[in-house]
Amino acid sequence: QVQLVESGGGSVQAGGSLRLSCAASEGTFSNYAMGWFRQAPGKEREFVAGIRWSGRSTYYADSVKGRFTISGDNAENTVYLQMNNLKPEDTAVYYCAASPLMYGLRDASRYDYWGQGTQVTVSS
Numbered sequence: 001q002v003q004l005v006e007s008g009g010g011s012v013q014a015g016g017s018l019r020l021s022c023a024a025s026e027g028t029f030s031n032y033a034m035g036w037f038r039q040a041p042g043k044e045r046e047f048v049a050g051i052r053w054s055g056r057s058t059y060y061a062d063s064v065k066g067r068f069t070i071s072g073d074n075a076e077n078t079v080y081l082q083m084n085n086l087k088p089e090d091t092a093v094y095y096c097a098a099s100p101l102m103y104g105l106r107d108a109s110r111y112d113y114w115g116q117g118t119q120v121t122v123s124s
Contacts (some may be wrong), residue, residue, distance in 0.1 A: 004028075017082070022096030036095070048068065092120060
């Protein structure tokens, strides 16, 4: 059983930055790819960013490319999402997730474990 706990959400003005953290159970990164998703009120959950530890491959949604960076610390069992130049449309609950698959990471159905989510609110 993989446990994921997100933190770091909050309220910022447009143009500001936040860093989200996701603490995972020990050893998770050895067997799982990690992803960040978000869900705004009345909208479907959407892919934000993913990381595959083999080869350190990273993937981003077009809407956040160049502004968000996903990274991880194997020793700390933590994955991060650095979010810069935030926009009001980035407002959502952000979720961390773990997938046993190393492909199709943009698809939420490929993830087996999810955190509880952390709220990010960006005001104009």
